[in-house]
Amino acid sequence: MVEYLIFSVLNTLVLGMLLFMLSSGLTLIFSMMGVLNFAHASFYMLGAYFGYQITTVAGFWSALIISPLLVGILGAAVERYGLRTVHKYGHVAELLFTLGLFFIIEEGVNLIWGRNAMPNFIPASLDFPLFTLFNSEFSAFRAFMLLISVAIFIGLYLVLTRTRIGLIIQAALTHPEGVNALGHNVPAVFMMVFGGGSALAGLAGVIGGIFLITEPSMALTLGPIVFVVIVVGGMGSLTGAFVASLLLAGLQTFAVGLEYSLVDLLGIIGVTVNADGILRDIWRIQLSHIGPILPYLFMVLMLMFRPKGLLGKREN
Amino acid sequence: MLKVKQLNAYYGNSHILQGVDLNIEKGEIVSLLGRNGVGRSTTCMTIMGLVPPKGSIIYNGEEIAGLKPHEIAHRGIGFVPEDRWIFPGLTVMQNLILGQKSRKQKSRWTLDDVFTLFPRLEERSNVHGGLISGGEKQMLTICRTLMGDPDFIMIDEPTEGLAPRVVEQMGQLIETIAARGVSVLLVEQKLSIALKISRRLYIMGQGRIVFSGTPDDLKHDREIRKEWLEV
Numbered sequence A: 001m002v003e004y005l006i007f008s009v010l011n012t013l014v015l016g017m018l019l020f021m022l023s024s025g026l027t028l029i030f031s032m033m034g035v036l037n038f039a040h041a042s043f044y045m046l047g048a049y050f051g052y053q054i055t056t057v058a059g060f061w062s063a064l065i066i067s068p069l070l071v072g073i074l075g076a077a078v079e080r081y082g083l084r085t086v087h088k089y090g091h092v093a094e095l096l097f098t099l100g101l102f103f104i105i106e107e108g109v110n111l112i113w114g115r116n117a118m119p120n121f122i123p124a125s126l127d128f129p130l131f132t133l134f135n136s137e138f139s140a141f142r143a144f145m146l147l148i149s150v151a152i153f154i155g156l157y158l159v160l161t162r163t164r165i166g167l168i169i170q171a172a173l174t175h176p177e178g179v180n181a182l183g184h185n186v187p188a189v190f191m192m193v194f195g196g197g198s199a200l201a202g203l204a205g206v207i208g209g210i211f212l213i214t215e216p217s218m219a220l221t222l223g224p225i226v227f228v229v230i231v232v233g234g235m236g237s238l239t240g241a242f243v244a245s246l247l248l249a250g251l252q253t254f255a256v257g258l259e260y261s262l263v264d265l266l267g268i269i270g271v272t273v274n275a276d277g278i279l280r281d282i283w284r285i286q287l288s289h290i291g292p293i294l295p296y297l298f299m300v301l302m303l304m305f306r307p308k309g310l311l312g313k314r315e316n
Numbered sequence B: 001m002l003k004v005k006q007l008n009a010y011y012g013n014s015h016i017l018q019g020v021d022l023n024i025e026k027g028e029i030v031s032l033l034g035r036n037g038v039g040r041s042t043t044c045m046t047i048m049g050l051v052p053p054k055g056s057i058i059y060n061g062e063e064i065a066g067l068k069p070h071e072i073a074h075r076g077i078g079f080v081p082e083d084r085w086i087f088p089g090l091t092v093m094q095n096l097i098l099g100q101k102s103r104k105q106k107s108r109w110t111l112d113d114v115f116t117l118f119p120r121l122e123e124r125s126n127v128h129g130g131l132i133s134g135g136e137k138q139m140l141t142i143c144r145t146l147m148g149d150p151d152f153i154m155i156d157e158p159t160e161g162l163a164p165r166v167v168e169q170m171g172q173l174i175e176t177i178a179a180r181g182v183s184v185l186l187v188e189q190k191l192s193i194a195l196k197i198s199r200r201l202y203i204m205g206q207g208r209i210v211f212s213g214t215p216d217d218l219k220h221d222r223e224i225r226k227e228w229l230e231v
């Protein structure tokens, strides 16, 4: 049990920080520009594919740097030449634009790399167990993921709170017109944030593509979870995104390992039910099987009972 | 200094400004009066580039209609919005610092000036903008714009909701601003303060200027006051 707990906590951290790398950019972009970027997870996918491709040519460490840069530049270009043009037609147009982008990137990836998963493996230099506790190993790669994402978290925090550009970004989260009227080039800041957020998604892709899988449906698999994170955390709140990332990662990690059914759960609190009859199948569902539903269930409940999210500031 | 000619502006299909003409010279305080919803705030927003303009806005001899808000701010125009736009997650101090266009910008207004004018802001300098009172927000938003050293400043309803004693103080501040060579366009509801400190006044009615003259002209024109100001 102790072993299970320790490893679940560690895995929660690894997955949670990966989610945060994705959700931080998305939530910043949303509250600043009011654009719910459907293509955010596509940038994550591009990061993974670029990462894989660069690794085959120049090795993992080059990929770790070059791939996020490429994705970041691409993101900045999408903002500058795409979104900014579409912006004047309103939020629905912007939403559809990013949705279109999502499919374009998915089909593009299909065209270039095909439908099968890429053999995107852990680099040899990180492919060893870092430590063994009880009977389980914790791999060096997971530790490395954790290290990078914590470093990103700290870096992001410092930039946002200690630098002038960080203050401008924070101010533009609530009053972009106000910041603009004070003489700051808000369109340029938008482009930077969009590019930076995309680069973070790309970085998450380089390591996430190895940790999870690199295939054309990876954006569709992870994208909804990232949306759940920013809704649960509260749109526009970085702290909220952080808490929600860990929360949802925990929910998924722990649920997977728990072989309890509803009957067992009710048994714990002293309720016995007749596990036969029409509802038999429902009573016997294992927690580990509803794991994938939990995030969405959580989001739906959150929207019903606390629409602004855990730490969100907006009501609408 | 600022010449606005035949300025039009729209929100969607509603034609809000229907040919506004304004003229402001260096160092003057000019008031823009009118009933609720006639388009005074929209006039300021349009001059600032925050609402797309149709028509001509000449500032220091240059056509600025069509420029971006930050470009207009860099030409020397400052704007104090009616909604204050205080950044809630930043401290009072950080709000003030963002008033400067760059870290090194020199201004005729220093932090010391601001804190001498409003000691309250110094006391509250580490408090988040979201937590200060309405009156404090009003002082902060004006001082923040001053930190950017505008040569011409538009102040939208600075005395709204202030206690009478503070209104008096606000009037003095505006005179201090003008005394340092900054032209002021003051959007006001309170006729008394506008009459007292302005050199000239404009009155707006439904998207147009319907009166232009000195405080004395307006004092003697009961008809105009009755038709366009009183409710």
Ligand SMILES: Nc1ncnc2c1ncn2[C@@H]1O[C@H](COP(=O)(O)OP(=O)(O)OP(=O)(O)O)[C@@H](O)[C@H]1O
Pocket: B011, B014, B016, B034, B035, B036, B037, B038, B039, B040, B041, B042, B043, B082
């Ligand atoms: N964002 C907006 N979208 C649509 N219509 C708007 C918007 N802002 C203002 N209006 C409309 O434009 C007109 C002029 O508004 P404006 O704010 O300029 O008036 P005002 O003279 O400043 O009055 P007050 O400040 O007392 O409301 C009003 O009829 C208002 O309803």
Ligand SMILES: [Mg+2]
Pocket: B040, B041, B042, B082, B156
């Ligand atoms: Mg107004």
